[in-house]
Amino acid sequence: MSKLYMSAPLPFVGQKRMFAKHFIEVIKQYPAGTVFVDLFGGSGLLSHITKHFHPDSTVIYNDFDGYRRRIDNISRTNRLLSLIRPIAAQFPRHKPVTGNAREEIFRILESEERESGFLDFITISSSLMFSMKYKMSIPEMRKEVLYNNVRKTGYAECPDYLEGLEITSCDYKELVERYRNIPGVVFLVDPPYLSTDVGTYRMYWRLADYLDVLSVLPGHNFIYFTSEKSCIVELCEWMGRNPALGNPFARCRRKEFNATMNYNAGYTDIMLFTDPGAQPSRQI
Numbered sequence: 001m002s003k004l005y006m007s008a009p010l011p012f013v014g015q016k017r018m019f020a021k022h023f024i025e026v027i028k029q030y031p032a033g034t035v036f037v038d039l040f041g042g043s044g045l046l047s048h049i050t051k052h053f054h055p056d057s058t059v060i061y062n063d064f065d066g067y068r069r070r071i072d073n074i075s076r077t078n079r080l081l082s083l084i085r086p087i088a089a090q091f092p093r094h095k096p097v098t099g100n101a102r103e104e105i106f107r108i109l110e111s112e113e114r115e116s117g118f119l120d121f122i123t124i125s126s127s128l129m130f131s132m133k134y135k136m137s138i139p140e141m142r143k144e145v146l147y148n149n150v151r152k153t154g155y156a157e158c159p160d161y162l163e164g165l166e167i168t169s170c171d172y173k174e175l176v177e178r179y180r181n182i183p184g185v186v187f188l189v190d191p192p193y194l195s196t197d198v199g200t201y202r203m204y205w206r207l208a209d210y211l212d213v214l215s216v217l218p219g220h221n222f223i224y225f226t227s228e229k230s231c232i233v234e235l236c237e238w239m240g241r242n243p244a245l246g247n248p249f250a251r252c253r254r255k256e257f258n259a260t261m262n263y264n265a266g267y268t269d270i271m272l273f274t275d276p277g278a279q280p281s282r283q284i
Contacts, residue, residue, distance in 0.1 A: 002160055004052045008043035009158045010070050011126040013134060019225070024049060026223060030186060032056055037179045038188040039172040039216070043067055044162055046188050046223075051164045061165040062175055068162060070120045076112075077120045078154030081127060083108050088128070088148040097128070097146040105146060109138055127151060176216050187216055190225040 006020045027036070027050050037060045038047040047061035070077075087101050087108075097105065105128070113119045125134040125141065127150045135141045168175070172191075179185050191213050210232060217224065226232050 002052055002055075002163060005045070005048055005158070005161060008045045008067075009161055010043070010067070010074070010120070010155060011122050011134075012043035012067065013122075020045070020049060023223065024053060027186075028053055030054070030221075031184075035179065035182050035185045036060065036188060037175055037185060038062055038190075039175055039213075040064065040190045040192070041067070042190060044165070046190065047165050048161055050188070055164065059165050060175065060179070061162065061167050062172060063167050063169050064172075066169075068167060069118070070123065071158060071161060073118060073120060074155050074157050076116065076118070077123050080108065080112055080119075080124070081150055081154060084127070085150045085152075088146075088150045091148045093148055094130075095148055097148055102146055106138065106142065109141075113138065123155070172213070172216075180216075180220065185220060187220055187222040189213060189216065189222050 023046065030036075032054065033056060034054060035058045036047075036050045036054065038044075038050070039062055041047055041062040041064060044061055044063065044067055047059050051057070051059045084105055087104050088097050090101055091097050109119060109124065119138075121136045121141075122134045128141070128146045129135070129144055130147060130149065133144065135144060176187070179187075191210060214232075214236065216222070
């Protein structure tokens, strides 16, 4: 049997290592040969675990965020960290890296990006920043304080981590259409959480996008992940108690106002109003 990883080999926001044991208990209950489709593959951990316990099953891993490329470049990332490590080590552990040392780190990063065309920004960010503050470009990193958080050793290479998976990279809706009529298909559904930072994902998510995901669930077996912070379960429970409400704003007109909080942050206020001359709809 292949090696079982209980956590992703490289940093990734939202990887499901805390759920791994419970997830295993659930997927082991499905029969051999079940088709599993990991709609939001992320770090690939759910797909990897599923394939480990269902070696004869088809497991689709949607690598929309390019995790496989990061895996393939672990040796390059380790070499880069080996150059950064002694520079950061001039400063106490977990303390800011400043002055010429900071600039030297950026020169190394810029040189690597220029020569290879690739930087694993999530892994680099986790080595030089705090609290999962991942930045996806050098200009964005330059806005942040760098810290001496570099691992003392490199990351282990893991050529078998994605072994046996069918890997694709596409909009999850394409996968739903492709597999929704497969008898017994199980959808693994781990979308970016509502009301949480999704900055490392290659997409911008609105509330409607989260609700669209829910349309996948009826009529299929699924394992769905969310967070208490997202309020999506609370929203669905409310909808269940008010099934006849529909869209109360369907007949409204809309006005927007762009408000500014400071020089680099703003938001849009919205006013929705019924036509004063229209007949009000019946209250539920």
